Amino acid sequence: xxxxxxxxxxxxxxxxLLLYLIKKEExxxxxxNLTKLATQFIEYIEVMRMLDLDIAGEFLVxxxxxxxxxxxxxxxxxxxxxxxxxxxxxxxxxxxxxxxVEYKKFKDAAGRLHELEVNQENVYPRVPVPPDFSAxxxxxxxxxxxxxxxxxxxxxxxxxxxxPEQRDIFEDQWTVSDKIESLxxxxxxxxxxxxxxxxxxxxxxxxxxxxxxxxLELIRLRQLTAVQDEPFGEIEITRAAPQTEPxxxxxxxxxxxxxxxxxxS
Amino acid sequence: xxxxxVLESILFxxxxxxxxxxxxxxxxTAAEQSEDSTIKAFKxxxxxxxxxxxxxxxxxxxxxxxxxxxTCVAGAWQFISQPDxxxxxxxxxxxxxxxxxxxxxxxxxxxxIAYRQPITRTEIEQVRGxxxxxxxxxxxxxxxxxxxxxxxxxxxxxxxxxTNAFLEYFGLKNLDDLPEAEELRRMPVEKPAxxxxxxxxxxxxxxxxxxxxxxxxxxxxxLAEQIGLPIVAEDAPKEPNS
Amino acid sequence: xxxxxVLESILFxxxxxxxxxxxxxxxxTAAEQSEDSTIKAFKxxxxxxxxxxxxxxxxxxxxxxxxxxxTCVAGAWQFISQPDxxxxxxxxxxxxxxxxxxxxxxxxxxxxIAYRQPITRTEIEQVRGxxxxxxxxxxxxxxxxxxxxxxxxxxxxxxxxxTNAFLEYFGLKNLDDLPEAEELRRMPVEKPAxxxxxxxxxxxxxxxxxxxxxxxxxxxxxLAEQIGLPIVAEDAPKEPNS
Numbered sequence: 165x166x167x168x169x170x171x172x173x174x175x176x177x178x179x180x181l182l183l184y185l186i187k188k189e190e191x192x193x194x195x196x197n198l199t200k201l202a203t204q205f206i207e208y209i210e211v212m213r214m215l216d217l218d219i220a221g222e223f224l225v226x227x228x229x230x231x232x233x234x235x236x237x238x239x240x241x242x243x244x245x246x247x248x249x250x251x252x253x254x255x256x257x258x259x260x261x262x263x264x265v266e267y268k269k270f271k272d273a274a275g276r277l278h279e280l281e282v283n284q285e286n287v288y289p290r291v292p293v294p295p296d297f298s299a300x301x302x303x304x305x306x307x308x309x310x311x312x313x314x315x316x317x318x319x320x321x322x323x324x325x326x327x328p329e330q331r332d333i334f335e336d337q338w339t340v341s342d343k344i345e346s347l348x349x350x351x352x353x354x355x356x357x358x359x360x361x362x363x364x365x366x367x368x369x370x371x372x373x374x375x376x377x378x379x380l381e382l383i384r385l386r387q388l389t390a391v392q393d394e395p396f397g398e399i400e401i402t403r404a405a406p407q408t409e410p411x412x413x414x415x416x417x418x419x420x421x422x423x424x425x426x427x428x429s
Numbered sequence: 430x431x432x433x434x435v436l437e438s439i440l441f442x443x444x445x446x447x448x449x450x451x452x453x454x455x456x457x458t459a460a461e462q463s464e465d466s467t468i469k470a471f472k473x474x475x476x477x478x479x480x481x482x483x484x485x486x487x488x489x490x491x492x493x494x495x496x497x498x499x500t501c502v503a504g505a506w507q508f509i510s511q512p513d514x515x516x517x518x519x520x521x522x523x524x525x526x527x528x529x530x531x532x533x534x535x536x537x538x539x540x541x542i543a544y545r546q547p548i549t550r551t552e553i554e555q556v557r558g559x560x561x562x563x564x565x566x567x568x569x570x571x572x573x574x575x576x577x578x579x580x581x582x583x584x585x586x587x588x589x590x591x592t593n594a595f596l597e598y599f600g601l602k603n604l605d606d607l608p609e610a611e612e613l614r615r616m617p618v619e620k621p622a623x624x625x626x627x628x629x630x631x632x633x634x635x636x637x638x639x640x641x642x643x644x645x646x647x648x649x650x651x652l653a654e655q656i657g658l659p660i661v662a663e664d665a666p667k668e669p670n671s
Numbered sequence: 672x673x674x675x676x677v678l679e680s681i682l683f684x685x686x687x688x689x690x691x692x693x694x695x696x697x698x699x700t701a702a703e704q705s706e707d708s709t710i711k712a713f714k715x716x717x718x719x720x721x722x723x724x725x726x727x728x729x730x731x732x733x734x735x736x737x738x739x740x741x742t743c744v745a746g747a748w749q750f751i752s753q754p755d756x757x758x759x760x761x762x763x764x765x766x767x768x769x770x771x772x773x774x775x776x777x778x779x780x781x782x783x784i785a786y787r788q789p790i791t792r793t794e795i796e797q798v799r800g801x802x803x804x805x806x807x808x809x810x811x812x813x814x815x816x817x818x819x820x821x822x823x824x825x826x827x828x829x830x831x832x833x834t835n836a837f838l839e840y841f842g843l844k845n846l847d848d849l850p851e852a853e854e855l856r857r858m859p860v861e862k863p864a865x866x867x868x869x870x871x872x873x874x875x876x877x878x879x880x881x882x883x884x885x886x887x888x889x890x891x892x893x894l895a896e897q898i899g900l901p902i903v904a905e906d907a908p909k910e911p912n913s
Contacts, residue, residue, distance in 0.1 A: 176534055177559030222559045266556055269613055273544060274536035276608040280599040281536075285527055286515035287600060290497065290508040293686050295442050295752065295760045341743065348745045385744060430755065438738035438756035439763055459762035464774075468758045493735070496680035513672065514680035516710045520701035521681055 178226035179267040181208060186264070193264050198257055199237050202230035233257055343378035351388060351403050359390070359399035430467050432474060433482040433489075437499075446505035449479040503596035504603065528571060528598075538564045542574055543595065543604065544613040547588035549580050565589070573598060672709050674716060675724040675731075679741075682728075688747035691721040780806045781815060785837065785846070789819045789830035807831070 175181045185204050186196050209227050212219050233256050351357065362379065366372045379401065382388040386404045439455050440447060447455075453476055460472035483499075483506055490499045497510050510518055519525075531539065534557075541556050542548055553561050568574045577590040591604070601607060681697050682689060695718055702714035725741075725748055732741040732750075739752045752760060776799075783798050784790055795803050810816045819832040838845065 176537060177557060179558035220559065226558070263556075263558065267558065270537055270540045270544070270556060273540040273608065273613055274533065277536050277540055277543075277599060278531075280601070280608075281530055283512055284598065284600045285525065286512035288510040288515065288518040288522065288525070288684050289446070290441075290510070290684055291444060291686075292442055292750075294444060294764045295757075344745060381744070387745070434738040435756060435759055438752045439759050441739050441750075441752055442760050442763060455759055455762045459759045462762060463758050465758065496676040497683050508683070510680050510684055514677060516705050516707065517677055517681050517697055517701045518684050520697050520704060521684060 177220070178205075178223045179264060180271070181205065181223070182226070182264055183268055183271065193261060193268065196261075198230075198260070199234050202234040205230050229256060229260065233260065340374055340377045340381065343374050344381060347375075347378055347382060348387065351401070356400055356402045359401055362401065430471075432471065432478065433486050435471060436479065436482055437486055440499065440506055440508060443507070446502060446507035448505045449476050449483060452479055452483075452506075500600065501602045502600055503593040532564075532567075534559075534561070534564045535567060539568060539573060539591070539595070542568075542589055543591050543607055544610070546590035546604075547577050547580070548590075549582075549586040549588055551586060553589075672713075674713065674720065675728050677713060678721065678724055679728055682741065682748055682750055685749070688744065688749035690747050691718050691725060694721055694725075694748075774806070774809075776801075776803070776806045777809055781810060781833070781837070784810075784816050784831055785833050788832035788846075789822070790832075791822050791824075791828040791830055793828060795831075 175184065182201065182205060183193075185201055185208075186193055189196065189200075191197075206227055209219065209223055212223070236256070347362070350362075363372055363375055366375060379388065379390075383390055389402050389404045390399055391402060392399050435456070436452055439452060453474060456471040456474055456479075460469045463469060483501070487499045487501065487506075490497070496514050497508055500507060500509050537557060538553060538561050541553050545552070545556075550561060550565060553565075565574070569576075572592055572594040574589050574595065575592050576587045578588050579585040580588045595601075596603065596606075604610065607613070677698070678694055681694060695716060698713040698716055698721075702711045705711060725743070729741045729743065729748075732739070738756055739750050741748060741750050743749075779799060780795060780803050783795050787794070787798075792803060792807060795807075807816070814834055814836045816831050816837065817834050818829045820830050821827040822830045833846070
């Protein structure tokens with residue numbers, strides 16, 4: 165069967181194989197016994213040939229170079245010097261080591277690039293929804309200006325001021341976010357409310373202001389819409405169109421089993 | 430109003446990474462649309478100031494050690510999550526679509542180009558010791574490298590270099606941001622003072638044996654395994670390094 | 672891995688505000704998708720712990736005093752930018768900024784026209800003591816005033832009056848609804864037979880003209896405020912903002 169072949173997948177080339185052999189010997193590249201290395205390399209090539217592998221031309225070129233180095237090593241030392249000549253760049257041993265050292269550096273660099281590559285897979289860029297300034301238009305869309313609302317609040321404040329001083333102790337019991345929450349609940353129960361109704365229970369100046377700020381915030385967040393059916397008529401507050409509600413229904417589908425132990429946080 | 434916070438707010442709301450020049454344009458546009466002197470004051474902010482402010486912001490967010498930070502990739506700034514939180518973000522937004530990982534030959538070739546650019550194909554092959562035709566093709570197609578001109582040597586071969594897409598793929602600010610950039614760039618391997626004297630040994634395989642490429646019938650893979658060769662079964666491979 | 676940072680990373684990447692229950696679902700999903708014990712450990716986090724961590728996060732970001740905050744509205748948590756930076760974010764998203772608020776000369780001129788219409792350009796200049804060409808142009812372009820016909824005086828100059836858009840802009844029912852209308856209407860502007868009553872050499876209107884009016888100088892900002900002209904202009908009338 166000729167279509168079944170075994171392939172050296174792991175070695176990228178002869179340099180890769182040489183590095184593998186050096187690593188197996190657990191020696192520094194500069195200290196490697198080139199003769200021994202040449203022998204091992206050629207053994208591998210032999211096995212590859214026996215396995216009927218496609219031996220890339222580069223492997224054969226390297227094998228020849230190693231054979232050359234090896235054969236030179238067999239010569240007496242004085243003759244070696246003669247062959248080497250003056251140009252150190254032509255020393256085939258040095259040339260090979262230089263190549264190995266350089267290749268090793270890039271192989272390591274490739275490993276670090278791979279780490280970066282994997283790291284990037286786990287990096288999520290913040291992709292926010294674009295800021296929506298159309299919410300600023302919520303008031304304008306309703307034909308009301310913020311001044312209309314302020315006007316209305318002013319009237320309510322005057323009314324509160326006319327009441328005898330009372331329950332000043334409770335002045336600070338409301339925060340804007342409390343009010344927001346209670347307004348959200350209220351509007352869920354009754355989809356349409358008179359503006360003045362929202363302040364009916366207000367007992368202090370602070371509470372009126374807090375309520376007003378809460379309404380403004382909810383209008384800005386498009387949770388509420390202010391409408392006025394006729395100019396200078398009573399302002400009414402309704403639930404805004406549902407598409408931009410920040411809290412979608414699935415929130416309630418979560419079923420937290422009570423009493424489970426918490427993870428260490 | 431501090432410049433760095435203005436820039437931060439823009440990056441915080443931006444849909445994509447932004448360069449200092451793009452940020453500058455936002456400052457100009459905002460100034461033109463506004464009557465407010467505070468906003469107008471940023472109109473003529475030099476790009477240098479913007480870059481200094483961005484660097485400062487980057488350091489601040491690094492030091493804050495939160496679950497996100499501000500990074501600069503290929504000159505463009507963006508808020509990103511720390512990799513540790515990937516499992517939850519995966520649960521939140523689903524898997525990121527990303528091209529397949531690069532092969533080992535791809536990474537090696539890319540590393541050589543990245544550190545030694547501009548570089549010709551022949552020079553790359555000298556370092557790797559094998560042909561890089563197929564690999565180069567893949568890298569070019571993925572836009573990670575590009576031809577940058579012709580080398581002034583015989584035959585005037587093409588020079589290659591990495592692209593911005595390369596920086597983005599690996600999350601690098603610029604080429605100086607490559608790991609061990611100084612060491613690997615253009616640094617010739619130093620020849621040691623003395624080469625170890627190698628003991629003469631015996632040749633096991635005469636050269637002529639290698640020259641004649643006469644191979645026997647296919648051999649049991651078990652043999653290869655026996656001598657410790659990593660093997661992969663495959664049908665009719667033409668290119669070992671694809 | 673701290674719970675608060677896990678939550679922070681989710682909120683930082685989320686496309687919408689999230690409740691503690693929704694956050695809990697992400698913790699559960701991530702735990703189910705992962706083999707990692709660290710990630711699995713968050714599976715049974717009680718909602719109470721999530722809420723406590725969120726509160727802590729909120730405080731931390733408040734104290735960090737950056738250009739954004741972590742806020743909770745109606746039980747849902749979200750990172751939002753501080754309103755101070757809106758002008759740049761509008762420039763970022765290409766939001767057509769509203770026409771800038773009316774300038775002081777614009778407001779003054781508009782007030783004169785509103786109270787004394789129909790009125791000619793020359794008459795306005797008598798009151799204001801300066802040329803109003805540029806200002807009139809702006810008011811016309813913004814549709815707050817319009818030409819209403821020709822005055823029956825020498826040269827038959829154009830008369831100007833306010834538009835319905837003007838009423839809408841200031842939220843007025845009709846012209847009688849203008850605050851303190853009576854007082855301002857008494858401000859004398861002679862309808863001269865001859866056009867030149869203003870000394871061309873004077874930069875401001877002759878004092879005697881204004882002295883008779885209740886207002887000391889033409890129409891000062893305080894007056895504009897008094898008559899309920901909003902200092903910050905809302906949206907432009909003609910242009911329904913996109």
